[in-house]
Structures are given as C-alpha cells and as structure tokens.
Amino acid sequence: AQSVTQPDIHITVSEGASLELRCNYSYGATPYLFWYVQSPGQGLQLLLKYFSGDTLVQGIKGFEAEFKRSQSSFNLRKPSVHWSDAAEYFCAITRGSQGNLIFGKGTKLSVKP
C-alpha cells in the first residue's frame, strides 16, 4: 500500500537558520509528490510539487525540495527560516494525475526568535 512517512513530529529552529523537513514514501513507481503548509485552524496551501524532470524543484516562500528516487525521499528545504514559517508541513503523494492525495502525519515547525 502507498504511504508517506514524516519522521519528525516537531522541529524547532532559530530564525535565520536553515531548515530541512524529511519525507519518505512507499509506492511501486514514482508518484506525484507534494508539500503543503497549514497554519493553525486553516486549510492547506501548496508549496511545491514534483512530477518529473529536474529533481530539484522550487516553490513559493523560498522553499525547495529534492526528489531522490534511490532513497524514496522528497525532503523540503529552506536556507533561512522566518518567524512566519511557523506552521505544520505535510508531504503528500498521488498515484498519477487522477489519484487522491495520501498525506504523511505532518511536521510541526516552531521558530525561535
């Protein structure tokens, strides 16, 4: 069965520090890959997505993610975190263009001043 694992439940970083959020997936082929962000009490906003091609994808708000097929990973990175980045981050996959989203359990990001 397809699944997404986000190993870190909660991460705290200092403002201005770099960030990497981990995501691993289980799927028989290369899925479509997504990162979403959710602020408290809000819906989900798409940060970036990967379908094919260049394995380093750029998203909104200065985020990027790298797809590594050999590791079944799609880690999210940001070189310098801002206090407004504090939120919950979800990695998700779909089985092709028609599939529904399968989410990980999320990583909560706290930012220290």
Next chain:
Amino acid sequence: DAGVTQSPTHLIKTRGQQVTLRCSPKSGHDTVSWYQQALGQGPQFIFQYYEEEERQRGNFPDRFSGHQFPNYSSELNVNALLLGDSALYLCASSRRGGGLYGYTFGSGTRLTVV
C-alpha cells in the same frame, strides 16, 4: 478569484445526529474531493466527485456520503455521528487530473460531536 469556500466554519452536533457540510470549488475547477483531518493527524481521503458522480472512495463507512451539483459545488453528509467523527473536514477542488494540475483546499469545517 474566489478560492474554495466551505460552510459552515464550525459546528457542534450531538452523537447520533446527521450533518451536512458544503463546498464551493475554485472557479474553473470541476472536481471536488473531501478529506477528514483528525487532531494531530494528516488529512485522510474520504471521496472524490466528478461529473456529479463519486469517482474514488477512501476507507470510510457508508455513513459518509456526498453529492455534487451541476455547478460543481458539493456536499458531504455524515449520518449517525460518532464522537470519533470530530475533526476538521477539508474540501479540495481541482481540474480533472488534480494530481497534475494541483489541488486547492478550503479552510475547512471544524465538526465537534458531543
């Protein structure tokens, strides 16, 4: 350009009651999916509607049902509410083939069952 609109934003129901949640998709989108997000969890797929028919369904009981109208808006109905149905219910709209074009989420309906 209006995004996905969900109503109501919050509601409280008693165990055993029935509830209807509503979703208006983003302009230009024809597919609506519903997700349940329990506290501290990632969203779980309930079902997807396209052309007024249920096209895909997740692992949810028949107490969960839906409908899509000709204007692409959608309703989620839950019968015989259980305490465990308390969650944030998210609606996501897309063009057909949402995995390729991306899904737009609403802010959700917070359902509390007491």
